[in-house]
Amino acid sequence: LPQRWDSYREPLSTALREAGIDFDLRTEFAPAEVDYIVYAPNSAVQDFTPYTRLKAVLNIWAGVEKITGNPTLKVPLTRMVDEGLTRGMVEYVTGHVLRHHLGMDKHIRGLAPGDWPQDFPPLAQDRRVTVLGLGELGAVCATTLAGLGFDVAGWSRSPKTVEGVSCHHGDAGLKAALTHAEILVLLLPDTPATQNLIDAEALERMPMGAMIVNPGRGPLIDDEALLAALDAGHIGHATLDVFRVEPLPAEHRYWTHPHVTVTPHIASETRAPSASRVLAENVRRFEAGEPLLHLVDRTAGY
């Protein structure tokens, strides 16, 4: 029952047909007839109890925080890993990191006529960037930034090897990752372990004037601590795509803060043609008794 269902009907039908599945795609149904739910987190389905023959829930978003703790869900839950979603995120992250690295705002806003300050930005090799979260999205963003020459560090829960990236993990690794972060990119999921990770102490560890790009999730950041660090000038700018409450309430200080850029949760989107192939492959796998792709670890919460 995905959001913008119409864009899925044709590609999902094609993908299911190509996967050899005998299917009946519906948006109107009696719960007891349903085998698989293609799920968007803003879907009307919150109580899975009436879905007595349900085999699996296939989430079309990468983030699963709105469903993973649902106690009525007793069947496997998968998340979305989609090449369209990944490419979109790489473009968003690269664009915003380059904006901050090059100091583009000054020239977009415009110099005073006659002003000619020749402040050259450093080369990327002299700019330290940290990506928190080295999963499907974070790892590709980190390697892309490293490919542009940036000095990139990354951080994850378990040890990782990502080409061209200095990888840290666990509590001990976080300090080094933050100290490195002249530009910090947040691509962590929203779980009990990651909420308020970027608090006053974490912000304090970052270099003076550091910039933040958050397309991960709003609760990763302690908003009051970030506003205080922005006001004090310790953090130079924050580009925020995700918030605790969305849409971001009109009275929120982020809207008017001179050093905050708000984007309305548009960093990236699951693309129906490529995502449909992933959904169909998972239906095929479940029917064939094979392991599902991109299964959510419901204990870890992502």
Ligand code: NDP
């Ligand atoms: P993944 O699950 O593939 O990766 C998550 C990464 O975070 C992994 O590297 C994981 O570590 C790490 N991580 C999780 N918990 C911790 C922790 N407690 N400490 C340290 N590291 C941790 O997710 P994706 O890369 O696919 O997506 C990341 C997030 O991006 C999504 O959860 C979603 O919130 C957000 N998103 C936002 C979009 C937007 O438009 N704004 C679009 C799509 C996604 P490990 O590798 O060890 O498991």
